Amino acid sequence: MNTSIDFAHCLKYLLSALGVSINRLSKALNVDGSLVNRWVNGKRIPSYDSNYIEAITQFLSANIKNSLQIQLINELFERVFGVDAETDCIEIKIKKVLFEAQGISLSNHKLHTKEAKKLLKYKKSMANPPFFNEVGSMSHDDKIISGTPNVAAAFRHLLGLALQTHKRRKAIYITYFNDVFFYMSGEDERRQFQTMLVDLMAQGCEIHYLLRITHDLQRMMDLLNFFKPLLGTNQLYLYYLKSYDSLTLGKDYFIVPETGVLSCFVAQADKSCALYLRNPLAISFYEEYWLGLTQSSATPLLIHYPADKEESFRNSLLESEAAIGNRFLFKNSFSIFTLPLQLYKKLLLKRNLSSQEMASALAFHQKCLEAFQTNIKIYEYKDIYTMDSLHYLVKNRQFYLWDPAGLYAVDLEREELVDFLQHLITLLKTYDHYSMAFVRKNTHLPGLGKNVSCVLKARHALIVEILGPAGTEPVRFSINEPMVLNSAEASFQKLWQQIAPVMKKKAEVIAWLQQESDLLKSAFYPNPDSQ
Known part of the structure; x- marks a missing residue:
């Protein structure tokens, strides 16, 4: 147990962590502000027979507004009682650290006689600057x-x-x-x-x-x-x-x-x-x-989206897609927004979803497609995929489908895969502002693994999803700070410029997709189920 924290430092820390002023606390306790000021400066300590600790605890616990403040209180509790201490509700933790700090300060106070205090005060006034509460000597390691x-x-x-x-x-x-x-x-x-x-x-x-x-x-x-x-x-x-x-x-x-x-x-x-x-x-x-x-x-x-905030993450993607502005995307598998609604519905039918889940997934996908098709007529949309994404799709005939139950690989029939490739070709031919490029995995994105997806809507949000090993939750977050978004857009632009022309020129990409589609139509690729 660390018992080195006194009441003044404990109260000062809690006020700072919760953003509470001395004036607000004094009004809540119905005491003069000078009394709270003396507590904070170590000049006074609440006595054992007072009810100030309970009153302070009730007021501070009522002013907790976010998880960062809870984290700061937990860190103070662990500092005082150790990481092995029994866990309590946050209000009890505040009360315990205040009582502990009160006891330490009162015990230290009793150690000094009046004569010792006078002598210490005289020595400080004569030889030392007026330190407020604690004096610590520098160690030989400093x-x-x-x-x-x-x-x-x-x-x-x-x-x-x-x-x-x-x-x-x-x-x-x-x-x-x-x-x-x-x-x-x-x-x-x-x-x-x-x-x-x-x-x-x-x-x-x-x-x-x-x-x-x-x-x-x-x-x-x-x-x-x-x-x-x-x-x-x-x-x-x-x-x-x-x-x-x-x-x-x-x-x-x-x-x-x-x-x-x-x-x-x-x-x-x-x-x-x-x-x-x-x-x-x-x-x-x-x-x-x-x-x-x-x-x-x-x-x-960073705005994090843990597993229990799946709906918030989906809504952030929809809001980003609906916002005006240019869009950049990097994925190791094709974006779900490239799936036409009817094909998406056919793939959903292969999943064991309830009618309510099916309706919710279709409604969400339709909204995304409407936003996608509206903005793509006006703004620059650039999708960057790894070459593995196309290789995997053609050879394994699986599309990573994101539905209310999570992310799953769904098998495609040969005809469904041909329809999808033709739809990509149609998008590229129809919309002058839509482009698609392919890069070797990790070639241009050092530090980002193959399971990273990024979508940037200029001046709106950067949304990142990082898939971990099987059985672990994905790391998902978004960034809305304008200057960071501006820098992210410049990074994407630089990445796009570095891609070889043969891998991003629209005519070349269309020709490649058409070639794969023709090979599938001619049954050149065997059915993976027959292997």
Whole structure:
């Protein structure tokens, strides 16, 4: 059990986590604001015979508004009582940590006699600056580091310590405000950094990034490329500051709770310096600062769609398809929007769906097709598929169908496959704004596996789905931040330009699809069931 947190720090942390001011708390308790201010500054402690703890608990628990606040309270509870403590409801957790912190502060208070307090006050006034509550000495491990190579080495060292720390639950907090971490490392070191973060997530560690979004297109593209390898799990948490270009101090922080802190800044052009701190009190201060800044000035960048939010994910796809603007898509299997309604209905009949599920799936697909066919007449639609998607479709005659029950491979008859290929050809011939290209898997998308699907509707949303191994839930999320969407569009445009003309020129693609269709009609490909 960690009993080092006193009442002042505990209350200050809870107020910051829930975004509650001293004034609001004092009004809710019907006390003078100066009393709450003294609690927060460690000058007063609620007595055991008062009912302030119960009243504070009721007010704070009523002000919980989101899952991030619950997570911050859970982290405080684990810090005080340990990860093995019995779980309670969130209100009981708040009450327990307040009572624990109250007991610690009152016990410490009794240790000081009036004479000792007078002597301490005199010594501080004569020799030391007026520290408010706690004074901690720096450890021999705390360093001031100068020079980019040395700072980069300290950064890797701190990551290595995190990898060696075996805990049931770990979290790392990193800022990306002013590109300090990028200044201090080359491409090889950044890849090593990515690998170490992936290894940490494989150990169950959560990686929390607080970003500053800017209008610098290249910076944002670099940022997207850096995070690609980290997006395959639900353990990456990205937040961005609500105010653009709000920080220009050139500082960034890397915080491993209970292990160490690297506070970096640029002293000269491309020359990094840092404070490397292992002092527990300093680490806790930096952690509280990061959490408070995230709570008050940031918002989540990723909107996650876990398995129990399947309908929300489907609706986000429909909203994206219906929104105006150009669209880019990358998939390892053909988009369901390329299926005509009648063929989609025939494939649904092969699934064991209830009449209600059938009606719901058809209604959703029809809405998507209507939005698709409306926008495709006006806006640029570019679909990028891996070559494996066509090879698999023709050889195995299976289409990955997304219905209310999930994602399934549905067998196609030879005639149905021919109809589908002909429909693709018709779409390409009919709509000048619709294009299709094929790439070798992972050739142009380093860091993204073959089971990644991305759809970008310009200025509206980027929606990503990452399928994991069999039996695991897919990772699904969307991004709506305008500058990130602008960077994602530039990345797609760059990818499109890099594709060989023979793999994206409309006449070439139509000829290829027609060739496969003709071979199927001539029964050149054997029936897979007969093999």
